[in-house]
Amino acid sequence: xxxxxxxxxxxxxxxxxxxxxxxxxxxxxxxxxxxxxxxxxxxxxxxxxxxxxxxxxxxxxxxxxxxxxxxxxxxxxxxxxxxxxxxxxxxxxxxxxxxxxxxxxxxxxxxxxxxxxxxxxxxxxxxxxxxxxxxxxxxxxxxxxxxxxxxxxxxxxxxxxxxxxxxxxxxxxxxxxxxxxxxxxxxxxxxxxxxxxxxxxxxxxxxxxxxxxxxxxxxxxxxxxxxxxxxxxxxxxxxxxxxxxxxxxxxxxxxxxxxxxxxxxxxxxxxxxxxxxxxxxxxxxxxxxxxxxxxxxxxxxxxxxxxxxxxxxxxxxxxxxxxxxxxxxxxxxxxxxxxxxxxxxxxxxxxxxxxxxxxxxxxxxxxxxxxxxxxxxxxxxxxxxxxxxxxxxxxxxxxxxxxxxxxxxxxxxxxxxxxxxxxxxxxxxxxxxxxxxxxxxxxxxxxxxxxx
Numbered sequence: 001x002x003x004x005x006x007x008x009x010x011x012x013x014x015x016x017x018x019x020x021x022x023x024x025x026x027x028x029x030x031x032x033x034x035x036x037x038x039x040x041x042x043x044x045x046x047x048x049x050x051x052x053x054x055x056x057x058x059x060x061x062x063x064x065x066x067x068x069x070x071x072x073x074x075x076x077x078x079x080x081x082x083x084x085x086x087x088x089x090x091x092x093x094x095x096x097x098x099x100x101x102x103x104x105x106x107x108x109x110x111x112x113x114x115x116x117x118x119x120x121x122x123x124x125x126x127x128x129x130x131x132x133x134x135x136x137x138x139x140x141x142x143x144x145x146x147x148x149x150x151x152x153x154x155x156x157x158x159x160x161x162x163x164x165x166x167x168x169x170x171x172x173x174x175x176x177x178x179x180x181x182x183x184x185x186x187x188x189x190x191x192x193x194x195x196x197x198x199x200x201x202x203x204x205x206x207x208x209x210x211x212x213x214x215x216x217x218x219x220x221x222x223x224x225x226x227x228x229x230x231x232x233x234x235x236x237x238x239x240x241x242x243x244x245x246x247x248x249x250x251x252x253x254x255x256x257x258x259x260x261x262x263x264x265x266x267x268x269x270x271x272x273x274x275x276x277x278x279x280x281x282x283x284x285x286x287x288x289x290x291x292x293x294x295x296x297x298x299x300x301x302x303x304x305x306x307x308x309x310x311x312x313x314x315x316x317x318x319x320x321x322x323x324x325x326x327x328x329x330x331x332x333x334x335x336x337x338x339x340x341x342x343x344x345x346x347x348x349x350x351x352x353x354x355x356x357x358x359x360x361x362x363x364x365x366x367x368x369x370x371x372x373x374x375x376x377x378x379x380x381x382x383x384x385x386x387x388x389x390x391x392x393x394x395x396x397x398x399x400x401x402x403x404x405x406x407x408x409x410x411x412x413x414x415x416x417x418x419x420x421x422x423x424x425x426x427x428x429x430x431x432x433x434x435x436x437x438x439x440x441x442x443x444x445x446x447x448x449x450x451x452x
Contacts, residue, residue: 100114148434196220268285277394
């Protein structure tokens with residue numbers, strides 16, 4: 001509908017009618033086809049019909065008719081119209097494209113033409129946006145969902161769009177470069193040790209040969225990253241300050257290495273590299289460990305939390321690793337350097353923002369999920385609760401999936417392996433159907449049913 005000119009040259013503002021507590025559209029009383037169509041005669045308007053309200057060729061809003069036509073004296077005095085219908089506003093138009101071929105006050109679109117294509121395209125975008133919002137609400141409530149459907153229905157593409165919106169990235173920002181996003185693909189030989197935690201062979205730091213250490217894999221590493229952000233955003237007081245200061249100290253060491261190629265911790269020993277969870281240190285004269293040794297942040301934080309203030313206390317503390325006790329002098333020196341740094345450090349007072357982290361598991365049903373997930377079946381349902389892994393990494397067996405970690409799986413329903421998802425796992429995921437629909441000329445794919 002357009003914004004008509006009323007009797008006596010008065011202009012009727014349709015946008016004000018749409019801003020009523022109960023939005024309305026209206027028309028006068030004339031003996032013409034447009035008025036009869038508005039009242040529902042001659043196969044005219046009916047409840048559920050979609051109407052584009054426009055001012056000339058400028059669209060104002062897309063609405064859905066929600067009532068039969070009626071008359072109201074108060075509305076007549078306000079807007080001059082005789083007949084009204086209640087509507088539901090689907091969307092206020094904020095685009096720049098003009099409406100093609102505007103004709104008359106009420107234009108019924110039966111044949112395919114530019115005007116009908118304009119409204120169809122607009123309406124489909126709204127349906128798609130509404131469906132996307134429904135999926136996002138479901139994901140925020142359930143924490144993990146699976147998009148399921150036949151091949152070629154755009155499941156992975158939609159999962160990435162959901163992740164991008166949940167993280168808060170703009171469309172032109174690269175999702176794969178975000179630390180809040182991770183995508184992995186399951187296959188039949190995928191195991192718990194590939195996904196959660198596993199044993200890795202490494203050179204022995206204190207002697208010849210190799211040692212076997214448990215380390216976090218894709219999920220546990222990503223969950224730890226999300227958990228750290230969740231804790232920092234929720235906590236206050238000394239622990240939050242401690243985390244901020246330790247991070248600042250690590251950055252201070254990194255900057256020193258960038259400038260001097262090393263960070264001295266004694267006359268002959270220095271840190272030469274910084275990894276995600278540890279310092280790498282060595283001495284120029286070392287022959288037994290030419291590649292240096294690891295000084296884990298978890299051990300340094302443990303020393304700080306326990307208040308160990310001397311080399312002897314570090315050496316006697318059984319809560320520390322054997323390497324930390326054997327090299328107590330070096331650990332003590334780093335702690336002293338840290339304390340000197342924080343005595344001059346002014347911690348930032350800004351509150352840490354809670355961020356969303358999204359893990360996409362493509363082809364989730366191709367792996368044996370009961371075996372791959374293990375004890376995480378419990379953690380999926382009880383977010384924020386610790387579960388014990390079969391392996392201890394960073395001196396702890398605990399695994400926690402925080403509330404700000406969201407998991408989106410994609411599942412090909414044509415794959416015969418879908419039967420491997422048992423009921424215990426199924427009830428922890430929400431399933432969203434993505435079924436094929438006739439493709440538009442622009443090859444966009446839209447959801448065509450609720451599917452929850």
